[in-house]
């Protein structure tokens with residue numbers, strides 16, 4: 001029990017005690033003043049009816065548990081006709097019986113409430129009688145003799161006092177059941193009890209009417225009183241029922257509205273929560289998109305977009321803050337493609353991740369490292385004092401990356417090329433700084449340096465290259481390419497052996513452009529593939545034409561250079577086959593030249609492809625031999641026919657020099673591997689003489705002829721022995737008899 005409940009319980013008991021005290025006084029007073037003559041048959045009939053039946057004719061006050069019964073009328077009637085003594089006893093008994101009746105019907109009524117009803121019933125009548133007597137100085141019986149006007153006032157007073165007593169007693173009792181009793185009392189009384197005033201007044205008036213009717217033994221009047229009472233009763237009953245139904249409906253509607261409102265609130269809350277969830281999800285997905293838009297998926301480093309944006313800021317800052325300098329570094333891992341191709345893409349990805357981790361630990365907090373995709377990374381070094389800071393940084397990167405990476409238990413070494421560009425207010429756009437760093441990086445790659453600082457010549461070169469690239473794209477279509485042919489001579493018989501076809505670009509503005517300038521560009525752009533096919537077809541057709549012109553030319557051989565890049569092309573063999581069919585050249589008269597470095601770059605794959613080419617009957621030659629660091633273990637596995645000694649050795653092969661030794665060794669090696677040897681770049685009789693002595697079989701060089709147009713080469717074809725007299729007859733020494741040659745054989 002809470003505090004207030006305990007307190008109220010006490011007051012309730014006290015209240016009941018007070019009521020009991022009043023009741024005792026009331027009963028004592030009533031019984032002592034009980035006029036015996038009033039207890040006639042009529043009194044007992046009325047008492048019986050009131051006690052046992054009046055409670056059935058009762059009205060419940062709307063929205064309360066307060067019931068008003070017909071007994072009020074009878075009790076007032078008895079009060080008026082038989083005095084307070086009888087009325088008090090009947091009212092008390094009626095209250096008691098009514099309570100028990102209700103309890104019998106299953107309505108829970110506590111004993112205290114039964115006692116309270118009993119006390120209220122008697123006390124209200126007793127107090128009303130006291131007031132009436134006090135104000136009108138009359139006994140109840142004499143009242144009936146009063147004039148009608150005064151009688152009505154007495155009736156009204158009776159009704160009001162009875163109402164006040166009853167309603168106040170009930171309200172106090174009910175209020176004591178609640179925490180804020182005083183407020184509840186007032187609310188109960190005002191909201192629910194005041195309505196009952198009309199019943200009490202009506203009851204009093206009815207009782208008065210009954211008294212008057214009986215008094216004057218006026219049967220119609222009595223009947224009228226009964227009829228009016230009936231009408232009033234039933235009208236009120238209906239009114240009360242209506243009110244109850246209406247209020248029930250209103251309550252129902254209100255409940256429904258409340259439920260509806262609650263449902264709406266629920267839905268609204270759900271909707272708001274949903275909206276919140278959606279907006280959070282939207283925000284998150286926006287952030288994700290933003291992050292994805294500015295970050296690399298694999299390494300989570302900033303990507304090119306974020307890098308360029310940051311670069312914009314750095315550039316802006318350098319414009320507005322004097323002395324602020326920054327550098328952009330562009331890093332590319334060397335031979336990453338080889339790692340990717342040989343070890344697989346997942347290891348390639350792991351390598352990139354590990355490189356990224358090392359790079360991240362190399363930059364300062366306000367610097368930026370980004371991944372541009374593939375094996376390209378870029379840095380912004382903010383607030384540096386000079387280019388040396390950037391160079392020192394590149395050195396640091398070199399140290400970081402030089403230790404091997406362990407990937408799936410395998411150690412992988414990585415080298416890189418870095419281009420460095422110093423940013424500053426002289427740059428107009430962020431992309432320009434990046435472009436220059438990129439150009440410097442390419443320069444580093446070309447020159448095989450770890451890093452290169454950008455200078456303006458590089459840019460000019462890059463622009464020229466770009467122009468060259470643009471022009472080259474249309475050169476094929478416009479048939480600006482043309483083939484030149486350089487004769488290859490059998491330097492023992494001094495007879496024409498064949499030609500090497502060498503491409504030239506007849507540039508509309510620049511004239512003849514040498515292949516050294518545009519072949520690398522065509523390799524970078526992939527133009528080399530269609531270009532080589534054109535070269536191969538043109539050269540074969542040319543050779544077939546010469547061969548068909550005379551039976552003497554049947555064995556002439558045409559050598560065509562094939563770029564290393566072409567070996568990445570899977571269907572190279574198919575393309576060659578097609579050209580053989582198209583041009584009808586005898587495959588034995590076609591020789592393909594591959595540079596040593598191209599062959600060595602991807603030796604295992606190349607061996608397989610070369611075997612397929614050889615199976616077509618085509619001959620193979622390794623060009624520029626001696627410059628590509630051939631591994632001897634590979635060399636004997638290559639299905640080749642010829643080694644071409646690089647021009648750089650031949651041109652400087654004076655007696656006893658190192659290069660002379662190299663040429664000598666290459667020739668010996670070729671002999672051991674049963675390969676032909678062609679010496680390139682023979683420019684002097686002396687070189688020719690030496691090569692002949694060393695047993696070199698074939699030669700090519702300006703001494704015989706520069707590369708010439710097809711027309712001029714055609715003239716050479718018709719005069720194949722034109723070099724017969726280049727060497728005085730006396731110096732013709734059969735190679736096998738020459739002492740040097742003997743020495744070589746001995747050396748072998």
Ligand code: C2E
Nearest residue numbers: 502503514515516535561562563681682683700701702707
């Ligand atoms: P290469 O295949 O080694 O060609 C020989 C180069 O040496 C030719 O230069 C030729 O003109 C030059 N040469 C020949 N004899 C002498 C000499 O006595 N002295 C000097 N100084 N040079 C001599 P070219 O035509 O400029 O070709 C350079 C390189 O370009 C070629 O070297 C070859 O690797 C490449 N190339 C030329 N034409 C083609 C082609 O049709 N396809 C491909 N893929 N590459 C080609």
Ligand code: MG
Nearest residue numbers: 500561593623
């Ligand atoms: Mg060549």
Ligand code: MG
Nearest residue numbers: 623624644680
């Ligand atoms: Mg060569």
